[in-house]
Every structure is written in structure tokens, then in C-alpha cells.
Amino acid sequence: MCGCSARTTARPGGRRDASGGVSHGQTRGTRARSRIWKCARVGRDTGPPELDSSWSCSELDLNEIRLIVYQDCERRGRQVLFDSKAVHKIEEVATQKTEDVPTKTPAKCCQGGGSGSLSSHGSSGGSLPHAKEQLPKYQYTRPASDVSMLGEMMFGSVAMSYKGSTLKIHYIRSPPQLMVSKVFSARMGSFCGSTNNLQDSFEYISQDPNLGKLNTSQNNLGPCRTGSHLGVLQGCGGKPPPGAAEGGPLRLSRSASFFAVHSTPVDMPRRGQSEDRDSGIARSASLSSLLITPFPSPSSSTSSSSSYQRRWLRSQTTSLENGIIPRRSTDETFSLAEETCSSNPAIVRRKKIAISLIFSLCEKEEAQRNFQDFFFSHFPLFESHMNRLKSAIEKAMISCRKIAESSLRVQFYVSRLMEALGEFRGTIWSLYSVPRIAEPVWLAMVSSTLEKTQLCQRFLKEFTLLIEQINKNQFFAALLTAVLTYHLAWVPTVMPVDHPPIKAFAEKRTSQLVNTLAKTHPYNPLWAQLGDLYGAIGSPVRLSRTVVLGKQKDVVQRILYVLTYFLRCSELQESQLACGANCGPDGQAPAGSSVTTALERGEVEESEYVVVTVSSEPALLPPGPPDADTGDLCPQLAGRGGRGPEQSPAARSVRRPRGASCGDQESKKEAARGGPARPPSGAGACVGPAGGEESGGEVPTKLPDRSAARPCPEGRPWGRPPWEKVTFHIGSSVSPDSDFESRTKAVEERLRACRCAEPARRPPAGPDAAREARDWLAPRCSRAPEASAGARGVRTGAAREAAETPGAPADPTRALRKPWGRGGEDADAPARSGREDAGFGREGGLPRNESSDSALGDSDDDACAPASPALGPGSDGDSERDRPEGSPEVELPLPRSQSISSPHVRNFGRSLLAGYCPTYMPDLVLHGTGGDERLRRCLAADLVHTVQHPVLDEPIAEAVCIIADTDKWSVRVATSQRRAVDGTKLGQDVLVSSQVSSLLQSILQLYRLHLPADFCIMHLEDRLQEMYLKSKMLSEYLRGHTRVHVKELSVVLGIESNDLPLLTAVASTHSPYVAQILL
């Protein structure tokens, strides 16, 4: 236990490796190696927490975070209210200047604030006199030249009538910058033009000779000009500034931007603005969270219901399917009035204030990507801090108004804003660069299967060590009680499931229910994870953090490490849906979506089924074939690549080539014949080959190019033996030649036919219809009318006609020849190989790829049957669609995709569990630090802020911080609800749950008995489950009660009063009413 100290230094290399082949290029091999390496390291070193930062801080230059505040007033246009780039620190010189300022001014303004608003913003009031000394620190010069462009970006080129706040993100290419902006409607107080004063003040600055000299604006503009740049253009309030006459460079043309040619100005409909407000989906989270209507519960079992429900609810509330569900009211405005002033409706003029933060990105690509990853994945945190910054700006604007003297006012304002910006920068920087716990125990156990035993041993060793050594006066038990009480995400992980376990603990199951939900109703896993980490899964919703204080770094680190077992969340994986190799050498993916048929082994049952898909190979590139041919060709090639020539009926998958289409188009004969053949057995069998050939025939000239052009995926990603699957690529685009179209259709038909089960679509009845149909049909490749036709044909003679019609465009002769030959052959020789086909094609004089298609054709029969279930879903709707016009949407198969998953490291589980930090930090779910000064200073405000601007985008009832002090061996809980009465202490002491302390004891004893680590951990899990079950009991008992005496509980249920807070919290995750009764 000695080597435990100070492993804080980053091990970037190791970390990167460890975090697992995230980079795509990394092979399994390397990953494995790194793992081993890590293992070894672990083995060597008994030290506790390995810390590391996942993001290297050097990439972020603090001063490169720029703040711009802009105002857009209906009448007066846009004005820059602040640009941090225009602020320069002045050292000595300016100090003199401010010394002249009568010291009483600040005092006066304090009084002026009268209503107490100033003092209510504690910090601002308090530091006002203090601010005076700082005033000279900043010099506001001319805003950078790009502001007007930036203003345009912030507000847009057309005014919006929307009253709420608008969020925007822009990416600026050069120099690379990310700009986040929020645009608010300003809420004015009785005293309008507050910012006018500010404007005046800016003027003042610029006019001031002293300042003017100091002003080192690069362009050497005179003070006057500078002044005008500062947005002097207000027509009303201010005295006309000297430079105003020139017309401010800042005035932006209000005309819609040049490209908005005929568009009418957008007046956003204001649906629901008031509704929202009235609906009273209130801020008071406790209420709303308690009133949440029940969700469909996963099943009668309780398994993971709480996590499940949270996720389900999220997916529902953000659903777009049936219109928008009004969300919590969003009357976020920018307040220019003090709370006390009633806003004067007459003055509610359209005034908007925009706040922008601009992050300069490193030129280095990787660094840039790192920061962007961080930024986009951690956006909720950025946003929350941005809101905080906004409040600070509001306050500064309000309070600076009271300062009579202009220069002082500006100084005050600027320094306030710089202060707030400094805070923001600091927070972001530390968030980005904080040392993190490299391997949170729980996440490591969830994700890695390899070293579970070592992990368990290591964890257990640390755990028992803490139990033995730091449980003085129940410190550790208290800490664990608090953590289990507030970071509730462990609960779902111990909720019993109602389905069979595979194995013991080691194989603890992943929740199927949640998995399914994620697929059928995708929600944002990052968001879910964040909620888990903060323990925001109970009711009322509480957001919790834990800070471990202590001068002894190693102790703190050990504690942090152990806690990462109890602070649980889901592990994220990133899966990339690969749609196929993107093979086009010319960067042009194999155009044309391809229809793929593959034999899949059923995931559930043993049986195989045929999957037919259209995939646009080019990783999402639209299949649009540059030249139609290519598109078409692709199919064959791919097909070939995919399956060997030998692939025979045995393969079962049927490639029903154009046959179908041919069939239709080609002729009745086909139909007649094919018909009978198809429906019963796999239909289409006969047809199969024909299609392939046809296409070949038609496009003879193009063939070479295409093949060259498209290196079609021999190595289709899905790793099935080639013969197992058949791939059809069909250019979905129809070239002008009808042939392609028809071909496409044909294929589809075949596919269609495959799905015998489905009622096939019929071709348009009349020729006209047919034509029309094809016009738009072309693309709509999947549903082959012909197919149905074929099928029909079989049954009814009438089908023929139908078949003919669509086929019309195809050239008749061909149709005639082909179908016959083909059909006949196919039918006869099902096993016929690709070769033959090829031969055949040549006979026809067509340089055909040896499409092995034909071979497939035969075997269809088998395929058909299985196919239908697979394709099932489509079937219901289809039946009704007889005519194109009346019919519902044309069905196109989804590209088949294969997902390749890799651990996703840029997630909250890896970033918010931090190690020993230099100072207290607001966002981290868990961290340790040495001193508590900053904690004392900021905590209360942080907690309040957390509640007001919840990062989770849902109302929060309470924010909580658990503070474990290893110097004083105390554990306290501070909350946003009760201000600590006693100023010297943070929060309240924690009641030690006897459940928890007995758990600790029993683990310790088991460990001492040298029971295997796995076993001890299992026991630990069982004890946690027991807590859950007790909470279940408690909630059952409380059902229907309105009030219960604690004594009653202990008598009846044997629940001790010190367990009650813990059990209540646990119960609140599954039974919301419990909190109402007991709290």
C-alpha cells in the first residue's frame, strides 16, 4: 500500500491505448497489447487511482475564448455591447486616471440601488467598492473588424419575432473557430435604454483624451471614430456623439441578406408561447417530477424500470412524430431590469441581446478534433456555464447603470464582464484539462471482460483498506451512505430481473429492455449517462456531486477510486453503422443503391432468413449514379463479388434478377410461365437469370467502365462466407433509358416475389398509368409492379396485361428473346452456375459480367419462404396499394448495415469522474481537492445555478453536494434548498445507515477470510440488492398512506431510522410517492 501516492501525472500515451482502439486504425492486436500492458502495470502497482486527463490542455488557449455581447434594437440597429477582444489590460497608466474618480461614486451608486437589488447579488454589491481598485485594469478599444459579420451571424439576416431564447452554433473555417450564441429578448425595466447609458459610456471612453491615447487600435483611428465603432448610434437616449453623424460603421443593413431574394420576412408563428407559460409546466421541479405520469412500464417486473422510464420519457418528450410536445416553458429573457421594477409594457420593444462565445480552435487538426469532440459531447455543460455568464452580464448591466459617471461606469462594466469571462474561461479550461480517473471501477467492470478478476481484486483491496483504516468515527460508512443515497444510479443495476441470468455476477446482464428501447425509440445515451452520474433518477429529481477534501492526496485518491464503483452509469459504445465499403476509387462511391440479399442466420431461431436490402454503399452517399449505367452495373459486380459462381441453389438465397421486370415487360409469356413457377415455390426462380443478362445486354458498352470504376466490394463488410449471401446492387436511379428502370423494377419485383407472403403490388392498371408510374417509379425501385404482375399472372390471366404495360418501354424484341431463353433455362437448370450465365449472355452478344445471378434464380424457392417473415413489416401496408396514385409510400428497403462498435471514450463517465484537482470544480460528479476555500466561496452559488440551469434539460428539484473531508473526517451534504444556517459549516451531517455499515463489516470479514474477490463483490452486490428490496418493501408499506410515523416503520418493518433516508431515496427511484409521504 505504499506506492500509492501521486500517480497524478498524466500518462497520455498509456491512456490513449488503454481507452481502447478508439482510433479506427487500431487493430485488435494493439488493443490487446495495450491491455496487457496496462494489466502489468496494474499488477505492479498497488497504488490506487490512476489519473489521467483524456484531453490535453495545451490545446486550449484560454485567452482564445472570446465573448461578444451584441444588441439588436428594432429602431437603432445593432450595437456591440462588449467584445472581449477589444478589451486590453492596462497596467499602470490608467490607474492614475481612476484615482481621480471620486471614491464616493461607487458608494452612491450602492445607495442608488436602494431597492436592495445590488446587495441581493451578493458578490456584486460587496465587491463594488473593491471594483474601483480594479477599474483601471481594462481598456476598451475598438472592437475587432469581424464583429459586424459576427453580429450578422448571431442575429441572422432577418429579424425573428420569437420571444424566447435562441441557440446557435456556427463553425467558422478560417481561422477555425466555433461560435456559440444565445439570443435573448431583452426584458426592459421601467427605465428603458439601459444599454444606452452603456453606449454613452463607451463614447465617453473613446472621447476621453487619456484613454484615446492609450487606445492602441491598430488602425490608428481617432477617438471619435472609435467612439462610433462602439455603437453610438442610438437615436434616442444618448447625447449625439461627435462621431455619430458619420453613420456608424456598425450599422448593419437591415435588408434581408443578398440571397434572400423573394422571401418574406419571417414572422414566426407564436403558437403556444403563452400556452407554454400558462400550462404551468412549472419550474418547480419537485412538483413536476412528482407528478410525472406513469409510463408504460417495461413489464410487470421491476427490472431497470427507472432507467428505462427515464429514457422512454425522454424519447417521448422529444419526439417529433405527432407534432411537438410543448416542453417546459422557455421564457428565458435577458433581463435589463431589476427584479423589482415592473416592466413597462409600453416599452417592451423588440430588443434582442445576443451573447456569443467564440472558441478559437487549434490549427492542428487533431487538437481541433479533440476540442470539438469535447465541445459537442459536453455541450450541456458549456451551455450551463454560458447561462451563468449571461446572468453575470445581466447583473453587470443593471448595476453599472446606477453609476452616474460614464468612465467609471464603463470601467465597472468592463471589469465585471471580464471577471465573468475569466470565470467562464477558467471553468471550461479546468473541465477540459482536469486529471481524470483513468479507470473508474464500475465502468471498467462493465466494459472489459478480460481482467475482471484482477479488477475485483484490486478494487476489493482498496475497498477493505479504506474500511479498515478510515472508518474512524464511521467516516467511510457515512460517505458511502451519502453516495448511495444521492447518486442513485446504482439502484437499477441491482434491481432484480425477471429473465434468466446467464452466469453469476461476472456476467451481470445488460438490460435487454433498455437495449430494445434504444433501438426502437432512440434517445440520447449521453444524456442518459449524465443523468445517471448525477444520480438524477429519483423523484424528486436531485442532481448530486461528490467532493472529497483532504491534504493527503493519496488518501483522497483512494477514496475517489473506490467511489467509482458506487457512482454508476452506463457505459457507452460507439457503433458505426457501416453500410458497405466505400470503394469508388474516384471517390465516387459505387453509386446506385444496391439491393442486397443476404442469408442471415436468425438471431433468435436457428433458421436462416433472407435479408434483402438496398444499400447505398457510399457511406450514405446518395446512390445517385452519375451515369445511370454505373448504378446499374454495380449490382452485378457486387453480386458477383459477393457470391461465388458456385453459389448455387444451395445457397438458397435467390437472386431474382430482372427476371421479374423482364417478365413483366418482356411479356406475357414470361408472365405466364414465370407466374406459375414463382408463386408457389420461390417464384421468380425462373426469371432470375434473365434480369442479369438483360441488363448486360442493354448496356454493353458501358460495362467496362463501370467495372473499372467500381471496385465493388468483394469484401463486403458483413463477414459471411461469400456463398452464403447474394448481393444485388441495383442502381436505383433510372437512367433515361427505360431499360434501367425496368431492370431496377425487375429486381425489385423479384425481391417482391421473394416475399411471397406479401401481397405484391400491382402494376398500374392502364398503360398511361403505367407510364406515369414509371416516371416517378423509376426511383422507387423497390416495389416492382411486375413482380406482382408475375405473381398474378400465375394466378390469373389478366396479369399479363399488367405485366405488359409496365414493360412497354423495354424493347419488345429483347423482352421476347430473353425471357424465354432465360426463363427456360433457369427453370430447367436451377443449379446452373454463373459461368453458364455468362456464357449465355455472350451468346446474346452482350458482354455481360458473368453474373452468377442466374444460378441463384433457381434456388429461390427455399428462400422465399424464409424471406417473407423477414420482410414482414412491409407487408401489411402493401396490400392496399394497387394503384400508384392511391397508394401509400413506395417502399424502399433500408440499407443493410452492420454496426461496428468500439468503446466511446468521450463520454461523461470518463470525463466527470476526476481525480485530485488543484481546486474545487463545479461540474464534476466526483473529484478530490486539497483546500476548501474555493468550495466555501462558490458552493452555494453553484448549487443554485445547477437548479436554475439544469444541465439535464429537465427540471431539477434540488442540487446536492456531498462533501467528505478527510482532514476532519466529516461527511456533510450541502443542498440548494437549505442554506447552511451555520456559516462555518457546509451542509449537514450525514446519518450513517446501519445497512451500509454492516455491509462494510461483512465485506471486510469476507475479505479477511480470503474468500475470492469475485465472491466478495457478489456479496456486495447482493447486499445492495437487499437494500433495494427493502426499499421495495418500504414503498409497498407506504402505498396508500399519507403520513407514517418513523417508529411505526421500525416496529413493523424493522427499518431503522438511520436507514430511512437511504431507503427512501432508493424507493423514490421506483415509487415516486414515497418521497411525498416521507419527506
Add this chain to the structure above:
Amino acid sequence: MNAIVALCHFCELHGPRTLFCTEVLHAPLPQGAGSGDGPGRGEQAEEEEGGIQMSSRIRAHSPAEGASAESSSPGPKKSDMCEGCRSLAAGHPGYISHDKETSIKYVSHQHPNHPQLFSIVRQACVRSLSCEVCPGREGPIFFGDEQHGFVFSHTFFIKDSLARGFQRWYSIIAIMMDRIYLINSWPFLLGKIRGIIDELQGKALKVFEAEQFGCPQRAQRMNTAFTPFLHQRNGNAARSLTSLTNDDGLWACLHTSFAWLLKACGSRLTEKLLEGAPTEDTLVQMEQLADLEEESESWGNSEAEEEEKAPVLPEGAEGRELTKCPADSSLLSDGGHWQPRKLSVFKSLRHMRQVLGAPSFRTLAWHVLMGNQVIWKSRDADLVHSAFEVLRTMLPVGCVRVIPYSSQYEEAYRCNFLGLGPHVQIPPHVLASGACRVALG
């Protein structure tokens, strides 16, 4: 992913227009959640409604289209549309793709059919093309608010030899209500949408070059410099994207790409969430099931289920007969007045205790826990059934063997809960021994 992806165009004649948009339709209820119990009810019903709405929505628009040959209902009037503003031809029903595994459907039309969504998409389109400013005019932007949803937009040009400036202005937008999700997906969306755009641009460029080669517009325009606007206003101004890219299958491809984009983005990140070990009861149940399967041949279903490895029943200490009647008169009479089905059923142990009265209930519970046979006589089989359902919660699953309603007495080794009709005789030895008997109306 709860998003809509759309392709928008800034038409030189008509301003910003939505050309093509792909929506996601989810199954109303997640799979596996169907068996939701009590608490789920309300929401479930609501959901079903949603489902109905949804399907009716789908149904609704199709006839309309058929009838009026006007594309989807809320769209702009035909007169306002030129080739450039249109994607799918009038009367085209749109595209749909089914994701079988997840029962998600991806549907594409020119406009969403839902009026609210229509306006949301429209807003987003207008904002993306004529309100928001993107430096360089081509590139990604994010914007939005709680009321109109949040939008990731990527604007781009498409070459057109006949257009003013030889290019046209488009955007691909993704709209979500979940801003966090959308922002989290920025890098992903950017990459994929960029890919789609590149492809479109590539195609258009080829067409453009071909056209320029055939008939250099610039030169021509120079010559006709005096009538530039005439030139612009004639039919050439409105070319469809399909002709600009010379790709008739474009819309189908876009549908596929958008659908894929939605799917891939929704499944990009997955969670691994562990859950707890099953309880003893679950395990026992599972064993029972397994055994049941094995031995189903030899036993009648219901009995077999209960017979499996039942623990030995302790003999009750004393037989006790509870004949309940008057105490329950309330219940009974209630049952008489209202639908007996619903009412005369025990809902919970607590309820049973109320009905039986504390002392009787206590006695009953004692017998149940002791393992004595409980015989419940009643005319109402449902009542008996419900009583046993409630009582069984007191015992481990493995210890429950129920014969819900029998016309003759069954021995204690066959069942510890036995429901009997009111007139069934109980053998004297049973009465004498430790069986608990409850008789209810």
C-alpha cells in the same frame, strides 16, 4: 432518432422551399413493454392513441393525394411551385422504408403531412436558407429554440449552368426537439451530410461541365446582357435537382440516404446498462418453466406447473374453519349491485384484510405461511382466483400450488390453495386436520 431530415432549396422565383423530407415513425410502444401492468395503463392508452393518429395520418394523406394529384396536403399551391421547388412528382406517394428489427419506419415526402411538423420544417427551411448567416455561405450551422425545434443545417451550392451565378442554393437540415442530442451528433451529422452533399455536387458538376461544353452560358449571357432577367425568368430558372444532377433516381437515393442517416445517427451511441441478478423467485419460476417444458407430456398443464418440486407441506397444527359471510355483506351486496365481475375481486392483501377483517385475515395469513392447505369455497370462481393471486404473494413462488377452482376436493399434497364450489363436500379427515377453510358467498 427523433428527427426529421430535409433537403431545402432557395428557389429564385419562390424563395426557400422544402424539397424533400424524411421523417421517422416509431412503433407506439417499445417492444417488450406491451405487458405493462397497472401503472403503465394510462400512458399506454395514450400511446395507442398516438399510434392511431399516426396510422390515420398515413392513411389520410394518401387518398388526398390520389384525388387531387397535388402532392402532400399542406404544401404550397401548385401555382407556387416550379420545377425547382418540387421533388416528387405530383401524385407520387412518397417513399417508405421499414426497419424490421426496430419497427421504425422512415417516410419521405416533399413535406411532412402533419401540419405542425409542416410548419416546423418550413420554418427551419426558411431560417436555414434566408435568415441564418453562415460564413462562406456553405457550411454547417446549428440554430433553434424550444418552440420550433433545433436544427442542424448544412448549406451548399449546386452548379447550374442556367442559374444566376451559375449555381443554386440548397441546404440539408436535421430537425430535432432534443437539442442536446442534436448537438452531440454534430460531428457525425456533419460528416455524413457533407458526404451526401459532395456526391450531389459532384454529379451536378459533371452535368454543368457537360452543358458548358455544349453551350457556354457565360458567353451567351454576355451577348444578351441587356435582357438578363428575361433569361432568368423563363422556364430555365426552375430546374429540378434531378435534372441538375441528371439523376432520375435521386429522390429514391436521397430517401435511402436520409433514412440511413437517421438510423445511423440514432444508433451511433449505445449504452451498456447492467441490471441486477434475478431473485430467487425468478429463478424458481424459471426452473419450473424449464421442467414444465420437459415434462409437459406427462402432466396436465396447470397441475404440472404446480407439482414441480414442491416442498413438503407441513401439516397444519389445527384445522380452522372460517366461515365468512355477514362480515362481508358489504362486499357481497356491492357485488350484487354493480358488475360482480369487477367488484368481487381482491385487489391486494390490504384489500383482503379490509374485507375479511383483521382477525380473520390474520388467521388466514398464518395458515398460508404455515403451509396449511387453504380451501376457498365460493360460487364465484373469479373471486377465488383473485384471492389466491393475492395470497400467493406471501409465499415464495416455489411454495405455491394452486387449484383455482375444482369440483371436488383435492388433497393437500396436490395443492395448498384450493378453490371449491360452495357445495363441494370436504372429506371429514380434512376438516379434522389442519386445513384452513374460507367460505365466501
